Amino acid sequence: MRKKETLVVGILIIVLILLETFSKNTITDAMNDANIHVHQILHKVDCDKGTLVFYELEEHPNGCNIGLLEKSLNKYKWVNGAVVDDFSEEEDLTWCLSGIGKSNEIGNPDALQVAHGIVTNDNIVEVTVALKDEEAKSAEIVDTDLGRIWYFLMEKETNHRPDIAGLDSDGEIVYGIGL
Structure with a gap:
């Protein structure tokens, strides 16, 4: 009887492994399933x-576009996205404020608001973002195959344009939006 139980458990494990392997999808697969034809992923970051x-x-x-996917087990599913900018922009720093969560309603726990853009001025080494009456916080700057992008995950949603500054290595403002 023991051999039979071990055999059944072994077969179940093999079946589960096969199902898991064949049901996997990548970020690109999920985006293609959502009819988004990705040429390349420039950067990805996990968030809550x-x-x-x-x-x-x-x-x-x-x-450069931005999107959000959710993952359960080994499957990604497209949630929402937005168009950002073109790397051929002539601005030193571009910006956009995108609501790309399951909900774009302010205060909804499924909302995700991201300030983001492209940095074309090589003198800009830091980007800061400040909401009304709040201290400026540093955004992430990432080098990609096409150029530099920046992003900042908003801790709370807003309907107002944040103040955005591009700073040089001395901490001086090279480019400002809303300042």
């Missing part, structure tokens, strides 16, 4: 709402 991706579309070369 899912996986945030910056990507270039096949039909919009040299552009």
